[in-house]
Amino acid sequence: MTSQSSALRSTRTAAVIGAGQTGVTAALGLLDAGFDVTLYSDRDQRALRDDVPATGTALEFGETQQAESALGLDTFTGRAPRHTGLSVRIAGPAGEELIGFDGHFDGYAGVAVDTRLKADERLTAFLERGGRFAVEPVTPERLDTIAAATDLTLVATGRGGLSDLFPIDEARTVYARPQRSLLTVTVTGLGFGPDVFAHRSRAGGAHSGFSIFAEQGEAWWGPYLHKDAGPSWAFLGWARPGSEWEKRFAAADSAESAHSIVQQLYRDHIDWDLPEVLSTRTIAEDPHSWLKGAVRPVVRAGVGHTASGHAVAALGDTATAYDPIAGQGAQSGLIQAQRLVAAAAVHDGPFDAEWINRRYAEFLSARGDAANWVTRLFLGDPELAEIGGQLFATAAVDDRFASALVGLLHRPQSFLGVDSLDAAGTFVAEITGQDPAELLARFQPAGRFDRSAYNADEHSSLASR
Ligand SMILES: Cc1cc2nc3c(=O)[nH]c(=O)nc-3n(C[C@H](O)[C@H](O)[C@H](O)COP(=O)(O)OP(=O)(O)OC[C@H]3O[C@@H](n4cnc5c(N)ncnc54)[C@H](O)[C@@H]3O)c2cc1C
Structure with a gap:
């Protein structure tokens, strides 16, 4: 039974769109969990490191470091x-x-830690371990093709990118502007x-x-x-x-x-x-x-659908954007990535909308809702x-x-x-x-x-x- 499950799992494919620190972390985690992973990025590795600013300060603490350790990653x-x-x-x-x-x-x-440094080192490890890195800006049409051919597709394109694919959760989004x-x-x-x-x-x-x-x-x-x-x-x-x-x-x-x-x-x-x-x-x-x-603090739905109806999962800033006053954005993304990888590794069924929704609800309950509440405290x-x-x-x-x-x-x-x-x-x-x-x-x-x-x-x- 165990070997049959492992054999099934080893043939599964994953796509991660966006090679910021959250996307790269998830891609490396899925690769190590036995998935065949392609990571899509609108920039090549050098440009990701040297042509853009870090997305944010990305101060992180113990609980986030534990999530990174659970993926076997350096916490710096x-x-x-x-x-x-x-x-x-x-x-x-x-x-x-x-x-x-x-x-x-x-x-x-x-x-x-500079998000560019963390993403760069994890991308190097991803490539060394056999991950595929595709440099192309992924459009909604292209995402439809990718999701059709892939078992599990994660969208980690940051606050802009493909985030509009995921409806805003109006009950959890309290601010109309930054x-x-x-x-x-x-x-x-x-x-x-x-x-x-x-x-x-x-x-x-x-x-x-x-x-x-x-x-x-x-x-x-x-x-x-x-x-x-x-x-x-x-x-x-x-x-x-x-x-x-x-x-x-x-x-x-x-x-x-x-x-x-x-x-x-x-x-x-x-x-x-x-x-x-x-x-x-x-x-x-x-x-x-x-x-x-x-940053307008926004919570989105965890699942989005491509034009042909394929379910894709939102990850990191694409799922939830925080004002950085309580330092929750990078932390949330990394914890969400680790939880998704751990759940995907032991799941033998389809990665459908129901599975993605359930994982996201668990993440919000375990961390996301509290992170938003503390951010509101510090925002006054x-x-x-x-x-x-x-x-x-x-x-x-x-x-x-x-x-x-x-x-x-x-x-x-x-x-x-x-x-x-x-x-x-x-x-x-x-x-x-x-x-x-x-x-x-x-x-x-x-x-x-x-x-x-x-x-x-x-x-x-x-x-x-
Ligand atoms: C000023 C500031 C300070 C912060 N301080 C903290 C802090 O102290 N602690 C904390 O926890 N968080 C902090 N944050 C939040 C944190 O920086 C972010 O949550 C985190 O870096 C987001 O990472 P990400 O990988 O989800 O998104 P991003 O870093 O935005 O990565 C997305 C990637 O996707 C790529 N992309 C976009 N569109 C496409 C496309 N169509 N196709 C292919 N690729 C695409 C982008 O080019 C980018 O490389 C701060 C944020 C800001 C703005």
Whole structure:
């Protein structure tokens, strides 16, 4: 029986459309599971690595790394600078310095790896192990032909591409437009030791730093593994619609200009981190080390149908697009890919619409719905604003809770039922063992955040590298 099943499985074919990190991960996983796999890409391998920006920062944590390990893949935790926590500063509408806390990642670490590097290495492994790589932009008509000739077809063409094939899930899609404008740039010249961002955390450069401005947006710095420069830092900024920050971000048209805009932003608004930010410089060998844009958070159906009615599965950003404020997009895509591969490997029947729908429903229930809910918390969604105020203030008075709150980026699931102030109180009590009202009563506005005393001159050997 076992050998018969294996023989059946080894003859099955799979097509993956889109060679971003999610598509390549699924293609390699299916190949290793015994499928005959063709990966379709609108760019060749070199162009995927060198002619486009990374899709996003792609910071990921323990649960995602476990999914990658389950596929036998390198998680990069041995190569990328590790994030061991997140330090948060929150300012009010007039810039009042209100809330500060430093959460530690409890039993796991984060790594932000250039999506181009990860996809490139996995594509190399895919080719070495006998996978087929077809360089062609796949049209809906071509997809129809591919799906007709293939047992399992996955569409991982990102937020644009072929995503329109998958109807929007209106019940799960709450925003009609993007909630932020985004600007990101990757830089070098800054180390990761305890002296870097020491005013924010004793962990220094091992903790990423997040600053929230009620009326303007958010700004984040974190250690990053760049495809050419290696260990480096990434800035990621969010600007609220109509804000002054939005105008600043819109003016970026190169890595240099994005970097200047970020440095000026820190001079004008976020001076507590300024010395570190001023000591950074752009990565000369990569003109695509920056990105601006916006993401409308959208959840789509997991199954789509080609013109002749063949069922195909949505994967990664094609299935669900998240605003990156809670770092859920890349994580979701990789977890979804691993789950699909594991389920396909043991399935002997057809990969029809029912099978695809069931897998997607399981994924949404295991991760996707919670990831969206936590993203809404960090976006300051009106439905969650009061809850957010309570939780962030509590984090400022209780270290355990601060760690649990930043831990939602790693495992968002525990937050899924928190949809009222009462539920938020229970959530706090379960984590801290204390009365949530008493904890909240201890909260005092920060008044003035500690300022950086970082001296770039003392690090000139690093800066000159
Ligand atoms: C600014 C920013 C920061 C982010 N930060 C984080 C974070 O910290 N943590 C996190 O988890 N997530 C983050 N994300 C999200 C994350 O980057 C994405 O979810 C992830 O990289 C998407 O990967 P993908 O492979 O699904 O899609 P993509 O990377 O978009 O890949 C799709 C591929 O398909 C190709 N393609 C498109 N159309 C076709 C076609 N017709 N035929 C053939 N090929 C096609 C494209 O060229 C591309 O190569 C961030 C996103 C942004 C924008």
